[in-house]
Amino acid sequence: MSYLINATEEEIISGKVWKAYMDYLTSIKDRLPQMVYEFALADWHYDPTNPKCPHDAWVQEIKVKEIAEGERHEIRTTQIEIILLGAYHDRLLKVTYKDVTSHSISSTHSQLGYGDWLTDEIGLSDTGLVVHEIKFHYAFLRIECRDIIFQEQLTAAPYTAVWL
Numbered sequence: 804m805s806y807l808i809n810a811t812e813e814e815i816i817s818g819k820v821w822k823a824y825m826d827y828l829t830s831i832k833d834r835l836p837q838m839v840y841e842f843a844l845a846d847w848h849y850d851p852t853n854p855k856c857p858h859d860a861w862v863q864e865i866k867v868k869e870i871a872e873g874e875r876h877e878i879r880t881t882q883i884e885i886i887l888l889g890a891y892h893d894r895l896l897k898v899t900y901k902d903v904t905s906h907s908i909s910s911t912h913s914q915l916g917y918g919d920w921l922t923d924e925i926g927l928s929d930t931g932l933v934v935h936e937i938k939f940h941y942a943f944l945r946i947e948c949r950d951i952i953f954q955e956q957l958t959a960a961p962y963t964a965v966w967l
Contacts, residue, residue, distance in 0.1 A: 895958060
């Protein structure tokens with residue numbers, strides 16, 4: 804992977820990197836869950852003029868959950884939820900990762916938070932699972948999972964940051 808994450812602004816503006824990423828997504832379409840493919844190619848996803856776009860959103864919460872099943876709760880799966888305050892501060896964006904197999908978070912200045920969501924990429928791992936990489940101003944997240952669900956919730960007032 805690594806089309807948009809490491810690209811310079813000039814490379815993105817030129818359109819070559821963008822076209823390569825779109826070609827890549829098209830090439831893996833049949834191996835991505837439908838909702839992941841729709842999220843990756845949604846017209847609002849990379850359009851910063853659309854309030855639903857995660858660009859410039861701020862992290863409000865990251866929850867890592869162990870979902871337990873079985874007679875003794877011995878069957879475990881990991882789920883991650885990221886709740887963001889949208890760039891226009893009029894909505895919360897929630898990205899849920901189902902059946903997470905690996906994840907990592909690195910942050911260069913945690914005392915400053917993660918900063919703005921800059922860009923992200925969706926792809927496939929060597930084992931055929933979904934990979935979502937997110938570059939923030941001060942952090943980088945990489946999540947490998949089976950599925951991604953995106954939701955939005957309008958807020959009652961600016962800066963309301965509670966997912967209902």
